[in-house]
Amino acid sequence: MADTSFDDKTRAFLSWFKALPGATFQPAIEIQDLRSRNAGRGIVATQDIPEDTVLFSIPRDAIINVLTSDLPKKIPAVFEESTTGLEDADNEADEEADETSTAPDSWVSLILILLYEFLQGDKSKWKPYLDVLPQSFDTLMFWSSKELDELQASAISAKVGRDEAENMFRARVFPVIEQHAHIFYPEGAARLTEDELLLLAHKVGSTIMAYAFDLEKDEEDEEAEEEDEWVEDKEGKIMMGMVPMADILNADAKPNAHINHGEDALTATSLRPIPAGTEILNYYGPLGNGELLRRYGYVTETHSRHDVVEIPWSLVESVLKDVLGLDDAAYGKAINDIEEEELDDTFILERDLEEPDDKGEISTDATMKHLPADIQEQIATVLKAIRKQHPDLIPDKQKRDEFLFTILHRTFELRLAQYPTPIAEDEATLTSNVLSGRQQMANVVRWGEKVLLREAIRLAQQKKDSLVPNGQKSEPSSKRQRR
Numbered sequence: 001m002a003d004t005s006f007d008d009k010t011r012a013f014l015s016w017f018k019a020l021p022g023a024t025f026q027p028a029i030e031i032q033d034l035r036s037r038n039a040g041r042g043i044v045a046t047q048d049i050p051e052d053t054v055l056f057s058i059p060r061d062a063i064i065n066v067l068t069s070d071l072p073k074k075i076p077a078v079f080e081e082s083t084t085g086l087e088d089a090d091n092e093a094d095e096e097a098d099e100t101s102t103a104p105d106s107w108v109s110l111i112l113i114l115l116y117e118f119l120q121g122d123k124s125k126w127k128p129y130l131d132v133l134p135q136s137f138d139t140l141m142f143w144s145s146k147e148l149d150e151l152q153a154s155a156i157s158a159k160v161g162r163d164e165a166e167n168m169f170r171a172r173v174f175p176v177i178e179q180h181a182h183i184f185y186p187e188g189a190a191r192l193t194e195d196e197l198l199l200l201a202h203k204v205g206s207t208i209m210a211y212a213f214d215l216e217k218d219e220e221d222e223e224a225e226e227e228d229e230w231v232e233d234k235e236g237k238i239m240m241g242m243v244p245m246a247d248i249l250n251a252d253a254k255p256n257a258h259i260n261h262g263e264d265a266l267t268a269t270s271l272r273p274i275p276a277g278t279e280i281l282n283y284y285g286p287l288g289n290g291e292l293l294r295r296y297g298y299v300t301e302t303h304s305r306h307d308v309v310e311i312p313w314s315l316v317e318s319v320l321k322d323v324l325g326l327d328d329a330a331y332g333k334a335i336n337d338i339e340e341e342e343l344d345d346t347f348i349l350e351r352d353l354e355e356p357d358d359k360g361e362i363s364t365d366a367t368m369k370h371l372p373a374d375i376q377e378q379i380a381t382v383l384k385a386i387r388k389q390h391p392d393l394i395p396d397k398q399k400r401d402e403f404l405f406t407i408l409h410r411t412f413e414l415r416l417a418q419y420p421t422p423i424a425e426d427e428a429t430l431t432s433n434v435l436s437g438r439q440q441m442a443n444v445v446r447w448g449e450k451v452l453l454r455e456a457i458r459l460a461q462q463k464k465d466s467l468v469p470n471g472q473k474s475e476p477s478s479k480r481q482r483r
């Protein structure tokens with residue numbers, strides 16, 4: 001049954017958008033209700049669309065940011081340095097930010113502005129747009145610990161950062177609202193309790209995480225040195241904003257549309273011909289499903305190509321000691337000369353894949369081709385240090401490489417064993433469709449990471465096999481061909 005309130009909000013938003021001076025919206029597209037496949041609203045082609053067609057354009061005045069909201073005009077001192085400070089492209093709070101500074105970075109600025117606009121209710125000029133922003137989220141921030149457990153050994157569950165977000169709200173956001181309550185709350189409006197404010201701050205923070213855009217320089221004008229009114233970018237720092245309509249687009253790792261950042265407007269353009277009935281999809285970046293779930297609250301089949309697995313050095317180290325038969329004391333002595341800073345704590349296992357091309361197309365082969373060079377280099381550094389103390393243990397390069405690939409192989413196997421269910425079981429559950437919602441998404445994430453580990457195990461095995469052909473003992477190093 002059609003949800004009239006949902007459809008009414010969509011209609012009101014579309015009419016509001018079309019009435020914005022300078023806004024355009026192609027007659028060949030429409031906003032559709034895609035909730036039946038858990039995708040909220042999205043934009044779908046209703047006719048065949050040729051490549052390079054402008055689908056819609058958003059005048060820069062319609063963006064919500066420090067330049068367009070009334071809040072910074074009402075409390076300018078608070079926003080003095082607010083358009084700078086956040087270089088991360090992933091729309092997250094700058095963890096390095098000086099907590100004692102009162103100037104908000106671009107992330108905190110947008111939280112304040114969006115909170116202000118929400119609190120204005122009907123008085124906000126963006127009211128029809130605010131009405132189509134989400135009320136609930138599937139991002140990991142909103143998962144219970146039981147739901148997070150379904151991610152098994154994925155490193156993503158340690159990156160949720162709920163406490164960090166709340167600390168940031170309390171340190172940087174709530175004091176500003178308290179000091180300027182008469183500005184944030186319209187006359188006669190009831191003040192929110194701390195719990196209500198916390199809830200709203202989480203909603204706003206998560207909306208920004210999943211919806212906000214980094215407002216780039218005009219793409220055609222990137223080389224120009226002249227000051228850009230829209231981007232306080234003297235040091236390459238980026239302002240964030242909420243971009244109505246651009247954020248109605250859903251996304252995938254194989255996009256068919258792109259948002260161009262022009263001087264006066266942002267435009268959505270088709271990257272290739274889009275057949276009628278096809279959803280228009282933007283691109284959020286080469287994110288694995290774990291990261292996609294954390295930031296955006298969904299997973300897709302195509303994003304699994306970008307899955308990652310974290311390999312802690314502590315795990316490699318324990319395997320290394322075991323393989324070489326060194327106890328803690330002997331190992332500690334051997335690596336004593338290596339500076340602690342020289343050793344990385346964590347390595348990322350990933351496939352080295354190209355970004356989509358200028359038509360949004362991606363390679364069909366997405367299997368892992370190379371074992372990560374950084375982890376190999378670190379193991380080699382440690383083996384070299386051990387060799388100095390124990391030359392008999394690692395007499396030549398052949399032996400070193402045997403150790404290297406044995407250590408990698410065993411590390412990946414142990415990392416895989418940290419996930420309690422086998423790949424086949426996850427696959428069976430996925431294909432039988434017995435799960436839904438968050439459980440299903442968690443299953444996709446952990447399955448994808450296990451597949452990546454299986455590829456790494458195979459690669460390490462191949463490397464080992466290529467060192468010792470046909471299981472024969474290797475030749476002495478002097479007889480081996482030197483490169």
Ligand SMILES: C[S@@+](CC[C@H](N)C(=O)[O-])C[C@H]1O[C@@H](n2cnc3c(N)ncnc32)[C@H](O)[C@@H]1O
Binds near residue numbers: 041210246252
């Ligand atoms: C920028 S918004 C896109 C519009 C959104 N569907 C809506 O109804 O407001 C990003 C959010 O849309 C959803 N989304 C985006 N791409 C999706 C996809 N391919 N499949 C399912 N959900 C998607 C996720 O909930 C994500 O957090």
